[in-house]
Amino acid sequence: MQPSITALTEAPNKPTHGVIIGYFQPLHLGHMQAMMFAAGQVEQLTVVVLPHPAPNPKFHITQKDKARWLTMALAHLPFVRVMLADDADLPAFDGKMTALDDMQRSALARLAAQIKAERGLTADDTLAWCVDAADWQTLGGHVAMLTLPSGWQVLPTPPTGFDSAIIHANPAQHWAAIHPEARASYTKTVAIVGGESSGKTTLLYKLVNHYGASYALEMGRVFVETDLGGTELGMQYTDYPLMATDHAQAIRAACRHALAPVTLIDTDFVTTQAFCEEYEGRAHPFLAACIDTFCLDYTLMLANNTPWVADGMRSLGTLDARQRFAARLTDIYARHQITPVCINDADYQARFLAAVRFIDRAIFGKSPTDIG
Numbered sequence: 001m002q003p004s005i006t007a008l009t010e011a012p013n014k015p016t017h018g019v020i021i022g023y024f025q026p027l028h029l030g031h032m033q034a035m036m037f038a039a040g041q042v043e044q045l046t047v048v049v050l051p052h053p054a055p056n057p058k059f060h061i062t063q064k065d066k067a068r069w070l071t072m073a074l075a076h077l078p079f080v081r082v083m084l085a086d087d088a089d090l091p092a093f094d095g096k097m098t099a100l101d102d103m104q105r106s107a108l109a110r111l112a113a114q115i116k117a118e119r120g121l122t123a124d125d126t127l128a129w130c131v132d133a134a135d136w137q138t139l140g141g142h143v144a145m146l147t148l149p150s151g152w153q154v155l156p157t158p159p160t161g162f163d164s165a166i167i168h169a170n171p172a173q174h175w176a177a178i179h180p181e182a183r184a185s186y187t188k189t190v191a192i193v194g195g196e197s198s199g200k201t202t203l204l205y206k207l208v209n210h211y212g213a214s215y216a217l218e219m220g221r222v223f224v225e226t227d228l229g230g231t232e233l234g235m236q237y238t239d240y241p242l243m244a245t246d247h248a249q250a251i252r253a254a255c256r257h258a259l260a261p262v263t264l265i266d267t268d269f270v271t272t273q274a275f276c277e278e279y280e281g282r283a284h285p286f287l288a289a290c291i292d293t294f295c296l297d298y299t300l301m302l303a304n305n306t307p308w309v310a311d312g313m314r315s316l317g318t319l320d321a322r323q324r325f326a327a328r329l330t331d332i333y334a335r336h337q338i339t340p341v342c343i344n345d346a347d348y349q350a351r352f353l354a355a356v357r358f359i360d361r362a363i364f365g366k367s368p369t370d371i372g
Helices: 029-039 063-073 102-119 133-139 142-146 164-169 171-177 180-185 200-211 219-227 239-256 269-280 285-293 319-335 348-362
Strands: 017-022 044-049 080-084 127-132 152-157 188-194 262-266 298-302 341-343
Touching: 017 029, 017 102, 029 044, 029 127, 029 152, 044 063, 044 102, 063 080, 063 180, 102 127, 127 133, 133 152, 164 171, 188 200, 188 319, 188 348, 200 262, 200 348, 219 239, 239 262, 239 269, 239 285, 269 285, 269 319, 298 319, 298 348, 341 348
Parallel strands: 017 044, 017 127, 044 080, 127 152, 188 262, 188 298, 298 341
Antiparallel strands: none
16 A cells, blocks of 8 residues: 555654755756645655756756755745755656665665755654655655655655756756756856947847846946946946946846846957957956856857948947957956857848857757748
């Protein structure tokens, strides 16, 4: 006979402490729904975070990243605590268990001893092991219960309808399922760069509306308005780190509250360095550090072959100046081993469509047939 989902609540020796073990990569709403159910069944819940045995190579996710997502998500629930574990034999809630072997039982026994010591529990206290009800049925329910190490009971959690393996394999296609605290780690940044009057900002806004994405604006123009009275007359070498710092904060905020698998960035630190070299005659080491430290995922570089429009802040409008600045950008990208994707179309609509094709392919995994 398989224990029912409500059996633990009705048991006279109901455990006061529950444990849910998982990869949480990415943390998704199914994980949280299981945790919220389990938290209502026990007085205290420990969430154990394991390293993923086969991480998605498109995303660099650390165990500390996952701990951060969870501690932020659970910050207002003091009865839920997060801990890290490196025991590869621990059975993961989101790992599609098909068996419970001796190594897993031993790992559970070790984990129980650690949790009891850290939480001030006695050796006789029983822990509730949270298992997806579907996995529990696969394990054989009652048979698996009989082979659990001493000190454990099972708490089957209701199916949530989320498939952790599918979400892990293609986060962009399951963006809505990813918990908001984890989305910053799964959005990809795309910088739109180019010389003056190359249509960067207009293209950015078109892409923002196309994808419903977050974005960070060019900070140089904002800095001129807020700190220089709307004119570049007073701009000097020491201003460039300030602009870069503002830009880094804007990028972080856009990613932190990412609305989509892609986050758009108007210009980048390379462009700021190029302007610094152009106007100040030398590179800035702080900007070089920003380029190497705050790396963006993709860079779309627009050719300087669109009409130049004077707006009171632009001064590189001659053919020679535009070509010189484009060459400077290319040189700085090479200096930092960055390979931008060049869009050479002079037609604005063609540029937009080229950018969409690239993003659809690189970030959303669409084939040319899907894109059309």
